[in-house]
Amino acid sequence: MTKQDLKDCHTRITPYIHRTPVLTSRLLNEICGTSIFFKCENFQRMGAFKMRGAANAILQLTAAQQSKGVVTHSSGNFAQAISLAAKSLGVKAYIVMPSTAPQVKKDAVKGYGGEIIECPPTLQDRENTSMQIQKEKGAAFLHPSNDLDVILGQGTAALELLEDQQDLEYIFTPVGGGGLIAGTALAAHFFGTNCKVIGGEPFEVDDAYRSLQSGKIETNTSTNTIADGLKTQLGDINFPIIQKHVSEIIRVEEQEIVDAMKLIWERMKIIIEPSCAVPFAALLKDKERFQNKKIGIVLSGGNVDLNHLPF
């Protein structure tokens, strides 16, 4: 992948996404002793950066492929992103969801025009059902994070951030399936000036941290974290990019995530989801190392269930 690929991707998806604002907070800068530039993907269409990768992945399909629709299995933001991006492009979206998924998430997918196919709540069932849709409908399968077009799409958030703030010394993102941090790492590599990329990850699902240590993709035996978007694991396409271009991963405790989330809600008056608070929690934790640095943080999304808040 080249600098031009990322530029072309950005041009391609621009009609389908918001150019999200970059916010700052005097008080949070004082607390951290740094200059922080928050890229607000919580204000992105459908409420998360996933819209970028979803739009790019569907746009990269041929017209013949698009005519048969797309399928993914997800119960989170990617399901909503594919539903909305597909609808914007006049493409049919099949979303495989576990029958146990919360009604609020099913309603969100339906609201964006996705067709839900329910399956039993195991990964095997989700994969089998997706496979079946691919065969029956001829729909193209799209993976939420281990897909080059998705990775490029997610990288456009950091590309925009670096257009607005060219001399960032660090960009922090959360690490879940690896799509966002891999795309961000490419953007920092191509468009930054010695800009390092750092991941924030919960201790409870620290597979990416351990993968970078061991040099192979590690898995989580349990996923007991409030950061529900980060329970997924790295893939063979994004892991090599992360190995090459990500400086380090900082792990945080659950309480640190909740505290960071509350601080942003209270002081910036914006709604971010728990996964989204993880990179800021990482910076808060290690703030002594980053004194007087110029730091970008990708606020990845704002989809929370207001009836079930951690405070």
Added chain:
Amino acid sequence: MTKQDLKDCHTRITPYIHRTPVLTSRLLNEICGTSIFFKCENFQRMGAFKMRGAANAILQLTAAQQSKGVVTHSSGNFAQAISLAAKSLGVKAYIVMPSTAPQVKKDAVKGYGGEIIECPPTLQDRENTSMQIQKEKGAAFLHPSNDLDVILGQGTAALELLEDQQDLEYIFTPVGGGGLIAGTALAAHFFGTNCKVIGGEPFEVDDAYRSLQSGKIETNTSTNTIADGLKTQLGDINFPIIQKHVSEIIRVEEQEIVDAMKLIWERMKIIIEPSCAVPFAALLKDKERFQNKKIGIVLSGGNVDLNHLPF
């Protein structure tokens, strides 16, 4: 007051306030059948429009007055606004608060540098204590809403909104003590093009609605509303302005306020306080009358206790 007075006020306070962004939401526009431009004073310094009036009122004092400090009695946003504005200007702020005020509000005032003087929780005690501070310290008393300089300051939010969106047909604001809506009405009169100003008010504290009906300042016998910033009543300085320049006041039920607040949180991913949701609740309630209109709404503030949310 003239157009030039409002312009001069804006120039005067500009170094001490944020120019807050104007946000839009495709989905909320679809729901209402209108074009809505939200002036986000929840992103203002200390989290509410009150910073504008507080800054102007202190700046209009003479140097001799400033040297003796300012005093107000409030347990809400105006207390924080006076504290922060005074601190920014190197002026001493005395804040008279009922001893029963929540600790979180006392902490906020202290955090912004105000000196709290506690008193028993009656209006009479608050007024007596304020009077005592005026006598003892020579401090200038500043009223949260019934003061021309405060009214002009609050009007600068609508002035900025009309600079950004010149052809607004309506501006909605909440009605509490009357400072914001009076200032907004002046701004719409001087800077709008036939732009009408509409107030949103809870049924539970509909003193302003009744005052416009009867032609004299009415009071509330009870103040049982979630919109805690709107429990105050109009004053003899702002009421004539409201009578002359406000088109109407729309009253809303408590549940309509909570629903409107939740809709903005969920869809716009921004935090607004209950009082702030009232004008949007008013528009939602009467949306049939405002089809295809271009409407500004002043989102007045974002200071909520996250541990006590209504959902």
